Amino acid sequence: MGVAFLAATWWLVLRHDETTIRTHGLSLxxxxxxxxxxARRLLTDGARATGWALLFCAIFFPAFWFGYRLWxxxxxxxxFRPAPDPFDEITAQLLVVAIPEEAFFRGYLQTALDRAFPPRLRVLxxxxxxGLLLAAAIFAIGHVLTIRHPARLAVFFPALAFGWLRARTGGVGAPALFHAACNLFSVALARGYGLSP
Incomplete structure (x- = not known):
């Protein structure tokens, strides 16, 4: 799926000029x-995206952990049980899952939907x-279509945070880092509670 999302994003956005790429928040x-x-721009943008992702981890992870235990x-x-190969797990979540999904859903789709339905509400x-709501809903439906279980619809809620980050930062770097961190945290909780191998 990651390759399909990257191919679609390349075809729809990345094969075009700098302005198109920047408009879709895909400069990285x-x-x-x-x-x-x-190098300066790369480091500055990378540090900014990392800062936003870490802030969101600090805000959302305690509540998620509490909700996880209740559910x-x-x-x-x-x-705590570390992954058998932490580098592999982190790389896979970032490069195979988070970046392709954020590039497509927040970079291409949310931008296209914002053109069709111009955003007018200022939130923090x-x-x-x-566009943010529709992209999050399509993201959730896509997750249910890949694994047919109603619990997969719950990704709608973190998708709202990913979409807000896209709108606030102007790019997909922060949402991709936060997305990968969410997946890694969820897997770590499942492993730590003995709910997955």
Whole structure:
């Protein structure tokens, strides 16, 4: 799926000029633009995206952990168990899942929907509208179509945060980092409570 999302994003956005790429928030510090790289811009944008992602982790992870315990009612206390290959797990979540999904759903789709339904509501510094909600809903439906279980619809709620980050920061870097962190945190909780191998 990740390759399909990246291919679609390339076809719809990345094969075009710098302005189109920037409009869709897909510059990633200039990394994906057809122009010479600026180390300063790459570092500045990377640090900014990382800062936003870490802030959202600090805000949302405690509440998610509390809700996770209520929902799953684990029989044993949490014991941290590292992944068999942490580098592999982190790389997969970032490069195979988060970046392709954020590039397509927040970069291409949310931008296209915002053009069709211009955002007019300011929420904590981000101007949002129906595009954010529609992109989050389509994201959730896509998750149910890949694994047919109603619980998969719950990704609608983090998708709202991903979409807000896209609107607030103007790019997909922060949402991609936060998305990967959410997936890694969820997997770590499941492993730590013995709910998954």
């Amino acid at each position: 510090g200039g990394l994906l633009e057809p122009a010479p790289l600026s 799953w009612s684990p029989a044993r206390p949490f014991t 510094g981000a101007v949002v509208g129906p």
